[in-house]
Amino acid sequence: MIKSLAYLGVNSPHYEEWESFGPEVLGVQLAGRGPDGAVHLRLDEAAHRITIHPGPHNAIAYIGWSVQDEAAAKAIAGRVVAHGIEATRANAAECAQRKVEGFYWFKDPSGFRHELSWGQYHTVAAFQPGRPISGFRTGEQGLGHVVLAVTDLDEGDRFYREVMGFHPSDTVRDGPLEAHFYHINGRHHSLAISALPNREVAFLHLMVEVNSLDDVGHAHDLCEQRAIPITTTLGRHSNDHMISFYMYTPSGFRLEYGWGGLEVDHDLWVPRTYDKPSSWGHRRQHKELTALKLNEPAAR
Numbered sequence: 530m531i532k533s534l535a536y537l538g539v540n541s542p543h544y545e546e547w548e549s550f551g552p553e554v555l556g557v558q559l560a561g562r563g564p565d566g567a568v569h570l571r572l573d574e575a576a577h578r579i580t581i582h583p584g585p586h587n588a589i590a591y592i593g594w595s596v597q598d599e600a601a602a603k604a605i606a607g608r609v610v611a612h613g614i615e616a617t618r619a620n621a622a623e624c625a626q627r628k629v630e631g632f633y634w635f636k637d638p639s640g641f642r643h644e645l646s647w648g649q650y651h652t653v654a655a656f657q658p659g660r661p662i663s664g665f666r667t668g669e670q671g672l673g674h675v676v677l678a679v680t681d682l683d684e685g686d687r688f689y690r691e692v693m694g695f696h697p698s699d700t701v702r703d704g705p706l707e708a709h710f711y712h713i714n715g716r717h718h719s720l721a722i723s724a725l726p727n728r729e730v731a732f733l734h735l736m737v738e739v740n741s742l743d744d745v746g747h748a749h750d751l752c753e754q755r756a757i758p759i760t761t762t763l764g765r766h767s768n769d770h771m772i773s774f775y776m777y778t779p780s781g782f783r784l785e786y787g788w789g790g791l792e793v794d795h796d797l798w799v800p801r802t803y804d805k806p807s808s809w810g811h812r813r814q815h816k817e818l819t820a821l822k823l824n825e826p827a828a829r
């Protein structure tokens with residue numbers, strides 16, 4: 530079983546901008562550089578959770594999930610292989626770069642690279658936020674959530690549920706918008722999927738959650754002061770109750786910065802359907818800023 534979203538990797542020619550954007554706007558801590566020059570970002574006790582690799586263009590490289598141990602990773606990898614998709618055990622250099630004991634990786638039917646990792650390294654020295662914030666809500670709920678635009682929504686829904694083991698939280702159907710949300714721990718969703726009208730595959734956003742609404746407000750002020758595009762205005766989601774806004778990062782993907790996400794109890798939860806993604810706010814703007822494409826990682 531997948532336990533949580535562990536880490537995320539992106540390729541970008543603007544990777545070095547994260548050395549200021551990360552700590553100063555998001556409040557994350559710089560966690561050194563990778564062998565390829567990648568900027569590692571820390572949000573909690575984990576050694577790092579977000580990595581921006583140098584690359585010729587902005588692209589999503591990999592989505593890292595944590596599982597109990599190697600046997601758990603192998604079990605999921607086995608289902609992936611039975612589904613007709615190749616799964617590979619990472620070598621020692623790749624694991625050292627991710628700061629995990631080991632992982633299996635594969636590409637899902639839309640082409641996203643998923644990594645099933647175990648033994649994520651933790652740093653004993655206390656997390657030091659890049660600016661004064663209350664901290665990130667992570668722990669058993671992991672890094673946050675990712676939202677993907679897949680080629681075929683029904684195929685994606687089957688794959689993420691039946692092969693990867695995600696549990697449905699709910700569905701939003703609002704005119705042409707249809708999105709499925711999935712949980713694997715107490716976080717309302719660690720993964721959500723949608724399909725774009727042109728069926729193009731894209732990484733739609735990463736969500737990180739802070740422990741205080743004021744932290745969201747301060748981030749909002751910083752985006753306005755620095756002319757960082759706010760691609761979705763402040764609002765509250767209907768399904769996970771998150772109060773958030775979305776900013777455009779230096780590497781061409783949207784980052785939802787939120788507070789107050791709903792906690793779900795899997796044993797009691799019954800999937801539902803909503804007619805709107807948000808109860809207030811969340812107006813889309815800067816629609817010219819397109820979503821992130823997927824790509825091979827620049828370096829392994």
Ligand SMILES: [Fe+2]
Nearest residue numbers: 674676736785
């Ligand atoms: Fe979100």
